[in-house]
Amino acid sequence: MKTRFSLLFFALVVFLAGCATTQQRLLDSESSQVQLRSIQTRAFDTTDKEKTLRTVMATLQDLGFVLDKADATLGTVSATKLKGYALRMTVTIRPRGTTQLLVRANAQYNVQPVTDPEPYQQFFAALEKAMFLTAHQAD
């Protein structure tokens, strides 16, 4: 009897945990903004925005992405990788002070946000190589 109860309870908890309101899904409000930014952002010692954007595009292509769109004025690039899954990434670039650029990437895997640090570390490692520059932690 006890086992059956705990079993039911457990199933209920698991199913309920999978439920989020539209507001939570829309704003991804359960993840920490500060932490997410630090995971997703790196600073590079360059001020050449166009070259950085072009390098980002080349890196995304190397990683198997097909570009969706890019905007030189705003400094954004979006791309999608299809490999049995759909991985969509947006990379934005903005100046930081007078000597650096901040590169920020965010990704969604199928219908989920990517919030693990590791995929971003891998992405910036690939970008570093293509930039011939070191990616500095930005915070």
Add this chain to the structure above:
Amino acid sequence: MKKMLSIFLVGILLIAGCQTIPKDALTLSPESLAERQMQTRKYETKDEGKILAACAGLLQDMGFNIDESEPNLGLITASKQRSAVNAGQIVAAVIVAALGGGAMPVDKEQKMRASVVTRPIGDQYIAVRVTFQRIVWNTQGQVTKSESISDPAVYQEFFDKLSKAIFLEGQEI
């Protein structure tokens, strides 16, 4: 009973524990260099705009519609929708149906996407890299394939045609 319970719990956790991003999704694969070479050609010109325009024309030749372009960064993206019906699957579906297996979903349509990125190399060359991918839906509206297209023949033909297109546009025929 306990065993059953633990199996059940593990099962639930597996289902609820949603799929996560594969470890190698954002790492450079050993084939990435070969793929880059397959997907890239360089042309001896300084005029990036001309190359991009030729690529836009070529994508139209191939029936693509241009979705986005950003000449300042050398990018064109395009897509088209086509039938994905293939004879092999239809034959299999007919056989299954004939054996009483009911209606088997077969591939119905696909969306094909292309992106062209141009990049100056030094002062003399413009490199062109094209990548294709596609999503296939079956007769029940489910996605059955989502993949990059990595057949070398596709890229070979694209660049053969691009060379012609650049020649044509250069000659203004």
